[in-house]
Amino acid sequence: MVAERAGTSIATVSLVVNGKDRGRVSAPIATRVRDAVEELGYVVDHAASSLARGSGDLVVLIAPDLSxxxxxxxxxxVRDTVGDRFQLVLSVTERGAQPVAADVRRFERLRPAGILVDAPAAGEAMTATVPVVLLDAPGGSExxxxxLSPGVHDLVRHLHEQGHRRVGYLDGTSRATTFGVRRELFEQACAAAGIAVSEVTARADLTVDAAASATEHVIEAWQxxxxxAVVAAADTLAYGVLRVAGQLGIAVPGHLAVAGFDDLPSSSVTxxxxxxxxxxxxxxxxAAALRLLATLDGIAPESASLPTHLVRRASTGA
Incomplete structure (x- = not known):
């Protein structure tokens, strides 16, 4: 019906409604197809399409916090890498919760081409009948x-050069393995450099408000x-430390240096x-999308370990 209304072929309609018309269908024809789709209220049934083909044209990305x-x-x-071949579907878990095996099984029913899982919960078996690639999941085979080692060692060396010999650590409450690895590597590097990590502990959800609340409860004890110096397991946590320091009139970096992990775009303008x-x-x-595409194409994917480095800025006196 859509093809008849648009005056084109079913194959052309398929390309347009599945987002694969770029470079294949002229702009006027694509516009006619989209107008016909809107007029007829046509909706693509991806589940039925997947059943017909045996696999889908969707790639699902499951993450703990898309905001x-x-x-x-x-x-x-991911989008820039798979965009021409697959449609990307985003799923966010309940706030503060890491992706678990049940999340993978839920989307497996759609028969997608593959599933990407960012920062999964530790100890979860993320397997499915479709390819699954984990992101930021130390110890995961796929x-x-x-x-993290180069970035962490650069950070500790920088703190030592700035004269810091006792530091605090603001951890995240996340179940993701990566946060445990960050803290473990940091503590090991500090021990090797002769820097003591305070036993005054604090943890928070990965939001500025939660980090500020946690910092308010321990900053006096840290002092x-x-x-x-305080190192936070994520930049959003470090923003909370900066907020409290500002409210209490604690000079950063004069009386307290602050550092984080991620190097978010906003970290250059705090x-x-x-x-x-x-x-x-x-x-x-x-890298995760390329690994998934290699698997789908029957190519042995290369192991991917992305380099990290320290970006020195004013919060530590750089």
């Missing part, structure tokens, strides 16, 4: 990860313990600009 700027960068990397271990989200999404 987080980091995941926006991951999405951009995962694309960061090599009494001789802490001169007051002061935030020192951060760069974890390029777009590169992570791109």
């Amino acid at each position: 987080n700027p980091f995941f926006a960068e991951v999405i951009r990397g 995962a694309v990860n960061y090599d 009494e313990d001789g802490v001169t 007051a002061p600009a935030l020192t951060s271990v760069a974890l390029p989200g777009a590169d992570l999404g791109r």
Whole structure:
């Protein structure tokens, strides 16, 4: 019906409604097809299409928080890589919850071409009848990860050079394995450099408000313990530390240095600009998408370990 209304072939309609018309269908014809789709109220039944083909033209990305700027960068990397071949479907878990095996099984029923899972919960078996690629999941056999060691060692070396010998750590409440690895590597590097990590602990959800609330409860104890620098497990957590320091009149970096992980775009414009271990989200999404495409094409995917480095800014006196 759509083809008849638009005056074109069924194959052309298929290209347009599945978003594969770029370079294949002229703009006027594509416009006629879209107008016909709207007039007729046509909706593509992806589940039926998948059953007919045995596999779908969808790629599903499951992430714990699509509103987080980091995941926006991951999405951009995935979309730019799979966009011409597959349609990207985004799924966000319940706020504060990491993706689990049940999330994969839920989308497996749609018979997508593949599933990408960002920062999955630790200890979950993320397997399915379609290819599954994990992102930022240290220890995962089918995962694309960061090599955190260079960035962490650069951070600790920088803090040592700035004269810091006792530091605090603001951790995330996330179940994702990557947060445990970040803290473990940081503590090991500090021990090797002669920097003590305060036993005054704090954890928060990965939001500025939650981080600020957690910081308010421990910042006085950190100061009494001789802490001169605070490292946060994510930039959004570090923003909370900066907010509280500003409210209390604590000079950053004069009386307290602050650093984070991620190097989000907004970290260059905080007051002061935030020192951060760069974890390029777009590169992570791109590498995961390439790994998925290689698997779908029957090519042995290369192991992907993305480099990290420290971006020094004013919050640590750089």
